[in-house]
Amino acid sequence: MSTVNRQWVLAERPIGRAVRESDFRMQESPVPTPDDGQLLIRTLYLSVAPVMRQYMLDGAGFEKPLAIGEVMRGRGVGIVVESKHPDYAAGDIVQAKLGWQEYVVSDASPWWMIYKVHQRIAPYSTAIGVLGVTGFTSYLGLVDIGRVKPGDAVVVSGAAGGVGSNVGQIARNLGCGPIIGIAGSAEKCEMLTTKLGYDAAINYREEEISPRLGELCPDGVDVYFDNVGGNTLDTTLTHLARHARVVLCGRISEYVDNEEQPYVLQNYQQLHKRVASMEAFFIYEMEEHFPRAEAAMARWIAEGRLTYAEDILDGIERMPKALIRLFEGKNRGKQMVRVDPNAEAYGRD
Ligand SMILES: NC(=O)c1ccc[n+]([C@@H]2O[C@H](COP(=O)([O-])OP(=O)(O)OC[C@H]3O[C@@H](n4cnc5c(N)ncnc54)[C@H](OP(=O)(O)O)[C@@H]3O)[C@@H](O)[C@H]2O)c1
Numbered sequence: 001m002s003t004v005n006r007q008w009v010l011a012e013r014p015i016g017r018a019v020r021e022s023d024f025r026m027q028e029s030p031v032p033t034p035d036d037g038q039l040l041i042r043t044l045y046l047s048v049a050p051v052m053r054q055y056m057l058d059g060a061g062f063e064k065p066l067a068i069g070e071v072m073r074g075r076g077v078g079i080v081v082e083s084k085h086p087d088y089a090a091g092d093i094v095q096a097k098l099g100w101q102e103y104v105v106s107d108a109s110p111w112w113m114i115y116k117v118h119q120r121i122a123p124y125s126t127a128i129g130v131l132g133v134t135g136f137t138s139y140l141g142l143v144d145i146g147r148v149k150p151g152d153a154v155v156v157s158g159a160a161g162g163v164g165s166n167v168g169q170i171a172r173n174l175g176c177g178p179i180i181g182i183a184g185s186a187e188k189c190e191m192l193t194t195k196l197g198y199d200a201a202i203n204y205r206e207e208e209i210s211p212r213l214g215e216l217c218p219d220g221v222d223v224y225f226d227n228v229g230g231n232t233l234d235t236t237l238t239h240l241a242r243h244a245r246v247v248l249c250g251r252i253s254e255y256v257d258n259e260e261q262p263y264v265l266q267n268y269q270q271l272h273k274r275v276a277s278m279e280a281f282f283i284y285e286m287e288e289h290f291p292r293a294e295a296a297m298a299r300w301i302a303e304g305r306l307t308y309a310e311d312i313l314d315g316i317e318r319m320p321k322a323l324i325r326l327f328e329g330k331n332r333g334k335q336m337v338r339v340d341p342n343a344e345a346y347g348r349d
Pocket of ligand 1: 329
């Protein structure tokens, strides 16, 4: 085991601008040792998510704001290398708020949201992807907030991203249709219709969304799963079917440019006219439902009815780059970083 713990700390806040690599600084610390009631975890994979830019600014409204010099926050999958905690043993695979670092000591208190990874049907990476919080966001957003029914016309923005890459397939498995994805390149649109369960895709960088939605959903949109907000949300409101449900998952198009002047919806009256609802959710408030989401997703994976798109960079040194990729639209599926090159080898024999 290494004696050095590489960590990324916050160096500068990206106020009113895009995230830059120079916003982070790598430091080396000694690998910590666990006290009684604690465990030492070695990181295998780290998740990368749009909310991390918010952590850098203000804590995203639910976490304490990060101080300059503090280790970047985020979830990961790891292996317990030493345990002085009664509920954990060396060799356990866990997912938790590991932070951007190679080793971390945890007391497994509720803040860590630490879960053991029991499944062996899919790579450990899926514990921060389709079988982790990202996948639960896709499933619970569509099922519990979107209340989808068979035959519903479903539209998803950010459809080729971490959350969106699961939503089309979940909708398909639940008998919805047509299922339309909105994404930012022809290559992503091709991926949506050939691999990710979408019937059709709209490339918002090259096509006008409104006429295409009119063609593809002539009876209106029953569920709109929104990952991007802004103009895409506003446009889709004009295509809602009666009693439609709009699921406010995220609004990445507004994260960088609209901090001072938030986007103002022009078409919210459509909600009234179509007797529709629009509901936001925060996945960490739905923790009691994670096992249900995980069971459904794991069953579909085992049955060959759910594939997962992972975009994996190698090496902890690439964490800043991985985060920036999200805002440049470079990721295909769930963006993550493999910190340990042998990540999948542990506990497999
Ligand atoms: N409510 C919750 O509890 C919860 C939980 C998890 C995630 N979220 C939110 O869900 C959304 C998806 O999360 P994720 O982790 O799966 O990220 P993601 O979709 O993989 O995010 C990256 C993608 O967003 C798109 N994007 C980037 N800038 C954009 C812009 N200006 N306009 C339109 N699209 C843009 C890009 O795809 P294109 O090439 O298609 O533009 C990019 O590939 C995010 O908004 C996130 O904050 C919410």
